[in-house]
Amino acid sequence: MIRKLIISLLGIALARILIILAAINLTNMLVFDRLEPSFDLSMLDQIPQTRLVIDILTVLIAVFILLGMFSKSSKKKLDDDKKNFTHLSSVHEAKRSLTRVQFHEADKSKSAKEDIRWVLNEASFLTKADRILNYPKLPYNALLTFFRIDDWHKLNTVRRWEIDGKPVTQRAGLPIYMPRFRKHTIFVDANDNHSILIGTTNSGKTFSVILQMIELVCMSGECAVINDPKGELYEYTAKQFEEAGYEVVKLNFVNAKASDAWAPLELAWDTWKKAYMAHQEALKEWKAEETAFTPAEKAEWLARIPEPDYSQAIEFLKDLANSLTYDPNVKDPFWNDSARDCIIGMAAFLMEEAVKNGDMTEGIVNFKAIKLGLNYADVKLTKEQQKALQVRSDNILGAVLETSRRMDDTSYMYLMDYCNAPEQTRQSIKKVLATKIDILTMNEQIMRMTSYSGFDMKALGQKKMVIYLIVHDEKKTYYPLVTIFLKQLYEVIINEARG
Template sequence: MKLKIVRAVMAVFIFMLLASMFLYFIRVIDSFMTGQGILEIYRFPIWEVLNDVLNNEKTSQMFLICLAVALFMAVAFFIGQSKTYKSELISITPDIQTPRPAGQNQHGSARWLDPNKKDRVFDYVVIRKNNPFIQFLLRSGKEERRQVKKGNYWVDKTIMENKRNFKMGGLVLGKERQGLRNEKIYFIGEDVHGLNIGATRCGKGRTVILQTIGLLAMARESQIVSDPKGENYDYTAPFLRKCGVDVFALDFKEPLKSNHYNFLQSIIDAVESGNMSQAIDYVWDITGMLVGEPKGEKLWNNGEASIIASCIMIVVFENMDNPEYQNLTNVFYFIAEMCKAPKQGDDMMLVKYMKKLKVENPTHPALGLVAISDIAPSKTKGSFYTSALTTLKLFTNPLIYEMTRKTDFRPKDIGSRPTAVFIILPDGKTTNYTLAALFCTQVYSALSDFADKLGGRLPIRINYMLDEFGNFTKIPDFTAQISVGGGRGIRYNLFLQSMAQLEEKYGREIARIIRSNCETWIYLKAEDLETQKEVSERLGKYTTTSYSLSSSQQQYTSNSSQSVNLVGRELLTANEVSRIRRPYNLVTSRNDPVIMTSPDISKWSFNDFYGLGSKEHNRILRMIRSDARPTHQENGIQLWGIWKRYQI
């Protein structure tokens, strides 16, 4: 309709322009015929020209003929521009236009979400600048920004302990301005998982993650955030504490500034409470995560797992009065030292230890765990021990030992009160992603047991924000976790660079199951064609028009024809998907897809809440806050040393 109006206006303009030109043209001819000079025409005002045409019969007839020609040309222009092979387009983003839908869904019924339905389809909150809590956050952030400019470390220690500004939070999709000062933020509030596709340097941290962290804190929900480089922790930790959220950092980048987390703590707690069945389950959980799935014969994998599992149980069970030895570093050194023979031809110290254990405590839980490797030949056992030490070698690092020798918090705490745990990982170094995946698995397992005791759901919802999930070590039974986690109040938001990352880690079928369990997808940018094609296919097809022109030329005649057909077309082709640029992102869910606007963090109120500013300001802010974090002393590794009793 808009194009027709434009064409009509253009046709009227052409008619009026030609009519004016013909008017003077006729007057010029009349001047020649009456013997006037050609220069005289430029001195004729328009009203004199009109008067001459109206009062001179011949001139009037000539003008009417010219007027008919002008009308014919204007109509020809309108009809020519109305050729049906020129489709009307609708704008998706400033860079993407697609043909308008047609027909009655004969070849596809996919469609974009009606903007008027956005408020009914998605959850949203409004940040009102006149809200006392919002004003407190703005004042506090402004003062932090001012202090950073002076080079000072300053954090407002006021804590809104029981202040819950919003009923719930979730993965942020985008925002709209409401009025002059307020922000309407759209997010996913349901118990569903999210898949975020963003290539390197696409800005997912500054357009999705930082906003989501802030919204979850204001709703007092717990979150576990993988944080490559530590930017998210540096930017948001003071804000989270103001919101009454407990904040912990597992810092593999600077371990001496990290909080402590003992990977054996859940086993220790189960043994301490006398729940040996649960303790054994936790032992196999951690062992399965460390060893991984077999790549060849299961014998080697199972044997290694048996050795690690039994030695974990020994170190925990035999040191209930010596908690300083209950850690994975001591498990490594227990295997390394006890697998030596006191003298050539003698049994290994571990064999002697197990024989003694069978006599003194036949029901010891470690005996059942080691049974798998016990039946293997001696030479094969040697490979089990070597593989076990290789798997546990990370824990020989004194800095990792310092991080994991004790525990500052327990997984149950994350589900009991608002808590944020940041897993800070070195940029470009994937070695510690194994430990990050292990932590996430342990927390899920412990929280699932906790939820079962509370009727199947946690008191506080947990949100995994796993940036660079494609670099994580494969998590065993992850499909089970993501399938049932939502019902327990545990949501996963996975951030990938491409679908290929997921398939490389989990295989094609498992990756497909994981994707299908993520109801909400946010597409920011992808560099590979396969990911773009999959996003395009997920959008589906709609019905539009297709036009064809044909012509034939013979000796004395020529023919041309045109036809209009209804065809199916992708809502966005793979090429069009690739042209999505910031601040726009594509959101697909159980509802119709929608293009949301999610600009850089600098355009959000969260930028002021966090005290952020320019790039240089943010660099200085990170440096000041990092330097202010307390640093532990490295006191050396404390070893159990039981092997000394068996040495000659």
């Protein structure tokens, strides 16, 4: 009881201090038109009856706190707890965890509705008032935390984020509430939450929530990846993003002819090239050390010859191949696993051959080349040719691997089992593989779209960029490609964030 009384008295005292600080700063803003925080008590005499209003508010708060302390029984507390978990939040309760976003027209001279572009309003009266009143709220909330008082007693404070290298107090989020009588104001859930929007066809999901959220993303300067099954979101919003200085990327799996290019293998190829260049630099440094060693020390120096590290590129290849070939419902995984190994091995073979020949061209590693390369396992060698080449494999692909690759090279490890398999087994693997990569080689438009990348994934975390994914929602043909793209994008962003 004594602890409750002490906490109540401290709360009353703190409430009076906060009221006084609020009155001082409001007077400073309204009378003197100054926005900086002030602690001058003489401000209370600038407007008549200010002190009386402060006393009345303090008494009301004291009565409210003391009555609440003495009237709540254990049963009432239990009932209140049940109510808190079962009742729908009121507007005021919901607004406590939301962020207020205010906006206005960027150019009021434009009269056409479709030409209007909205921008965030950082200089509104409410925004300025929030910044001033934020200072006394912070110690109040800290005291509540110290005395372990429920969080719902805390006051809302100004939240800050960093977007495009600049600190901001407004950002995009899921639109929750728009005041009826306050134009150009919306409350959003700006937390890093996962949300799901459920509604029947034509229930207004797009126009009531999705388009508003996309508009907020554009205003706040954040990046976005937008799943757009019908292509209508691109038609409605792409122009606004372009006018706001965004790089707009459209991956259209419904109509590849109208799509920007994205190569699923480009990420692995870029990573392979970087590993190769790093290895070449390490070799130069290693060779430069040769003159510093005596003949007796050279044996140790030779043992330290640097080896290339292609592990990350191989991981990207494995993820890609798994996404294309994995089937949880298959009874015998051998065929899918073998098809996966063929994709990894042939892609690695093309990369090894390209860097060996000094050809770093983008798009040189693609699924058409993988499909054609594996056909060389069907070209037979005669016994005389095998003897002349001193190889065991009875086909050209196997012979090339034996004569030009080491046993620990990626291509050798993943392809030799396929090359040395019985003819019937190899043909069965080839049929499964053709089925799996058919979505990437079925026509010239798809092969063109997936042969090179027209944008840099890393830029999504470095500059303003929006990516639209247009894919059939009525059939799952291209779902594996969307999965691959999102997985690669996630990995790239995480790697960039980790530096």
